[in-house]
Amino acid sequence: MTGWTLPQPMQRALKLxxxxxxxxxxxxxxVITRGGEVIAExxxxxxxxxxxxxxxxxxxxxxxAETLGQERLTTCELWVTLEPCAMCAxxxxxxxxxxxxxxxxxxxxxxxxxxxRVFEQEQCLHRPEVYAGIGEAKAAELLRAxxxxxx
Amino acid sequence: MTGWTLPQPMQRALKLxxxxxxxxxxxxxxVITRGGEVIAExxxxxxxxxxxxxxxxxxxxxxxAETLGQERLTTCELWVTLEPCAMCAxxxxxxxxxxxxxxxxxxxxxxxxxxxRVFEQEQCLHRPEVYAGIGEAKAAELLRAxxxxxx
Numbered sequence: 001m002t003g004w005t006l007p008q009p010m011q012r013a014l015k016l017x018x019x020x021x022x023x024x025x026x027x028x029x030x031v032i033t034r035g036g037e038v039i040a041e042x043x044x045x046x047x048x049x050x051x052x053x054x055x056x057x058x059x060x061x062x063x064x065a066e067t068l069g070q071e072r073l074t075t076c077e078l079w080v081t082l083e084p085c086a087m088c089a090x091x092x093x094x095x096x097x098x099x100x101x102x103x104x105x106x107x108x109x110x111x112x113x114x115x116x117r118v119f120e121q122e123q124c125l126h127r128p129e130v131y132a133g134i135g136e137a138k139a140a141e142l143l144r145a146x147x148x149x150x151x
Numbered sequence: 152m153t154g155w156t157l158p159q160p161m162q163r164a165l166k167l168x169x170x171x172x173x174x175x176x177x178x179x180x181x182v183i184t185r186g187g188e189v190i191a192e193x194x195x196x197x198x199x200x201x202x203x204x205x206x207x208x209x210x211x212x213x214x215x216a217e218t219l220g221q222e223r224l225t226t227c228e229l230w231v232t233l234e235p236c237a238m239c240a241x242x243x244x245x246x247x248x249x250x251x252x253x254x255x256x257x258x259x260x261x262x263x264x265x266x267x268r269v270f271e272q273e274q275c276l277h278r279p280e281v282y283a284g285i286g287e288a289k290a291a292e293l294l295r296a297x298x299x300x301x302x
Contacts, residue, residue: 051213052222052245053204062202071203086269087241090262094203094238108274111241115274116267118237123259123266 009033009079010101010135016043016056017081017142023048027142030056030080032064032073032097039076040064056080057088061095072096081139083132086111089118092128099129103139160184160230161252161286167194167207168232168293174199178293181207181231183215183224183248190227191215207231208239212246223247232290234283237262240269243279250280254290 006014009031016029020043032040042059046052057080064073077099083106084092090111092100102112111118112130119127157165160182167180171194183191193210197203208231215224228250234257235243241262243251253263262269263281270278 046222046245050216050220050222052216052224052247053209053213053242058204062204065201065203069201071197071201073203085241085245086237086262086267086272087239087245090236090238090241090267091204094197094206094236096203109276111237111267111269115272116237116241116262116269118262118267121237121266125260 006135007079007101009038009077010081010103012038012041013056013079013081014103014135014138014142016041017139020044020056021142021146027146028056028080028082030060030078032060032076032078034064034068034073034076039067053087055085055088057084058091061091061097065095074098077101078128079134081135082106082143083110083112083114085109086116086118089116093118093124093126096126097128099131101131101134103133103135104143105132105136157286158230158252160189160228161232161254163189163192164207164230164232165254165286165289165293167192168290171195171207172293172297178297179207179231179233181211181229183211183227183229185215185219185224185227190218204238206236206239208235209242212242212248216246225249228252229279230285232286233257233294234261234263234265236260237267237269240267244269244275244277247277248279250282252282252285254284254286255294256283256287
């Protein structure tokens with residue numbers, strides 16, 4: 001039996017999530033690609049940077065926009081290890097990201113398939129294609145291990 | 152007849168919204184106070200900084216957290232000229248802001264009393280006290296004038 005190989009950007013996002021945990025931050029990693037090429041990446045840093053908005057997705061979006069010199073990322077894809085929260089889902093809309101791939105879903109904090117369901121709102125100006133569950137076992141285990149250690 | 156005087160922080164937020172329009176950005180201004188003292192302020196800058204997350208609220212929250220050297224703004228209040236969007240409402244939750252005062256409501260883009268209704272979600276970890284409509288006529292007129300000029 002041959003296991004399915006995770007797409008490279010999600011493998012990278014999971015590595016970033018591991019680095020996040022090692023730095024004492026909630027293990028979430030994000031990568032932004034354009035035409036298959038990684039143009040930005042980040043992991044959570046709210047503690048390190050004293051910035052409550054420093055989720056992996058927000059940082060990756062800001063870096064990608066800076067790299068491209070434009071506010072909108074219409075030709076880009078976001079790969080993230082956890083279902084984006086309402087804040088990050090809102091940022092995805094503002095950035096006009098074409099596709100979002102995420103690993104674990106997040107009933108407690110997610111804003112895509114839970115809670116605020118940002119992309120499902122009638123007023124939502126841009127709805128990315130969303131693919132969930134890519135690498136979810138590994139992403140969820142990283143989160144479980146992180147919170148287990150801290151209890 | 153004497154008109155009601157707007158609280159000082161909202162007057163300042165409206166000044167910031169005017170500065171935003173003058174810079175070619177959507178006229179929204181935000182101020183964060185603690186114990187009546189302004190500790191951070193900002194207006195929208197997505198265009199200038201090529202940053203889709205650069206809403207007035209996000210920038211003010213990041214500045215306040217940096218100023219206080221802490222991720223959480225539990226003893227602070229946010230004053231903003233427009234109903235926060237889902238992204239900004241999510242950031243308000245993460246920052247644990249005690250109170251939110253906003254001027255104009257935003258049926259098209261708001262995420263507090265419209266759309267995602269972030270604070271009303273069952274999963275929402277922190278619900279600020281919210282006061283709406285403080286200075287709404289002035290805030291709404293700034294927005295109308297801005298978009299009228301650009302049509």
